[in-house]
Amino acid sequence: MKLPPKIKIFCWRLALNSIPTGSVLKSRNMVDTAECKLCGADEDTWDHALLYCTMSRCVWAQLDEEVTELIATLCIPDPMHWVSFMHWIPPGSGQCKINTVAKAAYKGAVGVICRDDQGGFIAASALVIPNIIEPETLESMACEEALPLAEDCGIKKMTVASDLSKHPLNVIKNIKEMSRCSYMMIIQSINGRSRSFDYVRFAHEGRESNREAHYLAKHACTLGPGHHVWLGYPRVFLDVNVAIPN
DSSP: OOOOHHHHHHHHHHHTTOSOOHHHHHHTTSSSOOOOTTTOOSOOOHHIIIIISHHHHHHHTTSOHHHHHHHHHOOOOOHHHHHHGGGOOOOSTTOEEEEEEEEESSSEEEEEEEEOTTOOEEEEEEEEETTOOOHHHHHHHHHHHHHHHHHHTTOOEEEEEEOOOHHHHHHHHOGGGOOOOTTHHHHHHHHHHHTTSSEEEEEEOOGGGSHHHHHHHHHHTTSOSEEEEEESOOTTTOOOOOOOOO
16 A cells, blocks of 8 residues: 555554553553543543544544444454454445455364455355365365355355465466366366356455455364354454445
């Protein structure tokens, strides 16, 4: 993102929760209380300073009504989530966006999160595979996992986004390559299943746009083998809404 250095530094400090709010200063024994010096609130946290303080509300009130309504409905307890939600890339109008991630620790796990074109959460799923840790195989399985989730949700048009390595993504996009690789059967399954949808696009996006799915894949590594599905708001592993970037 092309931003002034001071904005980047501010976002980085926000993500690390190192902005000198009352609660941070009190935790470092630099002040006696965590109260807000501007409005007198009992606790001056990062979200109070940016969203709920009387002075902050005056600033938000100057913006477009749709923006202020979005800010009013946000529920983001983790400042890292506040930074990451700004990077989500919306799909085309009328499509859904499915972000996928694979993670290999002592077992393999994939995370898949589906949202509509306005960023509204639809569903999420995770697949835990104890005996597979090969990255490209897991990355392909993550893309494959997006398709049954879309079918279950009645989705017909979607963009499947991943930060996977280029080779499996290229094979998915061009099945005619028919590479002899360990995950070729998975690629063929993706190709066959994609035909049941009106529109499917596989896209590569940087990790900063795919951070939610990384949180889910990390959480999945703590779960038992098999499928795990979340319908409704997924407070188990994240607590973040997504805003549409300008």
